[in-house]
Amino acid sequence: MTETKCPVCGSREIGKGKFNGYAALKPVGKIFSTGSAVIVDLCTDCGNILGMKVEKPEKFKNR
Numbered sequence: 665m666t667e668t669k670c671p672v673c674g675s676r677e678i679g680k681g682k683f684n685g686y687a688a689l690k691p692v693g694k695i696f697s698t699g700s701a702v703i704v705d706l707c708t709d710c711g712n713i714l715g716m717k718v719e720k721p722e723k724f725k726n727r
């Protein structure tokens with residue numbers, strides 16, 4: 665098991681955030697899609713963003 669650690673400051677205090685509402689990520693070219701919220705893992709000590717992922721990746725499939 666790997667422990668999540670900030671590559672910038674070495675802190676293990678990793679928090680989770682969420683882009684939602686107007687900042688939701690929307691599929692390109694799908695005007696009526698509601699898009700998906702984006703989950704962000706961030707260091708609570710220095711603010712470095714370790715990773716982002718969309719909550720509902722299936723909305724971005726091209727079919």
Ligand SMILES: [Zn+2]
Binds near residue numbers: 671675708710
């Ligand atoms: Zn950090």
